[in-house]
């Protein structure tokens with residue numbers, strides 16, 4: 236009996252050490268910065284504290300104010316269980332069972348590994364709690380987009396954590412994972428059908444900007460429509476500084492993404508470039 240209890244105790248502490256360790260927190264900090272959690276969940280315009288929410292975002296669902304994701308018990312996510320956090324991040328469902336709108340990029344976070352999701356959670360719960368009540372959204376409820384979104388979610392069950400492709404090496408797999416999850420590149424660069432579902436035959440082939448995705452160019456290796464003439468260094472450069480090989484600078488929503496990818500390590504940016512250079516080249520009308 237005693238032995239069994241000790242074993243269980245030892246196992247639980249080992250598990251806790253693996254998930255809530257300083258290493259997990261540091262990895263979580265890195266992933267959260269690169270994913271732009273802070274960019275969206277901080278009200279820079281009004282000098283709000285990092286991760287305390289309050290940024291207003293004009294969307295097809297109306298103006299949405301980002302929530303406070305510091306561990307404050309009254310106004311943040313301090314009362315959430317680990318399951319609450321996982322459910323919100325993977326499936327976009329709040330603790331009160333309501334659905335979030337996908338301005339919160341949970342369809343991309345659905346594909347995070349369990350270890351990375353735990354790392355992000357560990358990091359957020361290590362932050363100082365900041366009391367900042369939600370500023371209520373000001374615009375209409377955007378009923379049609381919300382209904383379409385509910386149908387789209389019902390019709391496309393989330394695939395769950397991303398699995399490495401054994402036909403490719405570790406660098407390629409790292410790049411593919413970052414593009415799909417933390418970078419959420421397809422969010423804008425892949426066109427969608429009328430329900431807002433990404434078109435699986437046009438991955439990263441550019442989007443004219445329909446409802447959920449903004450207008451974004453083709454970033455497949457097609458030589459005329461895409462970025463087939465860019466070198467690996469060119470791709471790393473745009474993700475680091477925003478500078479393109481034609482001496483231009485990316486603007487619009489990509490400028491904000493660059494602030495996030497700039498916080499990735501050079502190794503991770505290079506992995507993204509390796510992956511992008513390997514995907515099928517698709518022709519397409521969308522160019523800058």
Ligand code: HEC
Pocket residue numbers: 266267270271272273275276292299300301302303304311312320323324329334335336337338339340344355
């Ligand atoms: C593009 C902007 C954006 C990014 C990037 C983003 N979020 Fe959010 N997040 C939102 C919005 C908007 C909501 C609220 C959605 C709604 O009300 O339907 C939200 C909601 C949430 C919630 C639910 C909070 C609550 O109180 O119900 C959590 C948790 C969360 N985000 C965590 C994260 C984490 C962790 C990251 C980074 C890995 C992240 N978000 C990245 C915009 C963003």
Ligand code: HEC
Pocket residue numbers: 414418419420421422423424449450451452453454461462470473479484485486487488489492496507523
């Ligand atoms: C929120 C929407 C959004 C997301 C997410 C996004 N992009 Fe972009 N991207 C854009 C837009 C819009 C442009 C065009 C910017 C311009 O015209 O100045 C762009 C431009 C680019 C360009 C320059 C292409 C050219 O022909 O000049 C590259 C390369 C690129 N993005 C790669 C990426 C990668 C890699 C990711 C994921 C890490 C990503 N983008 C995520 C919106 C996005």
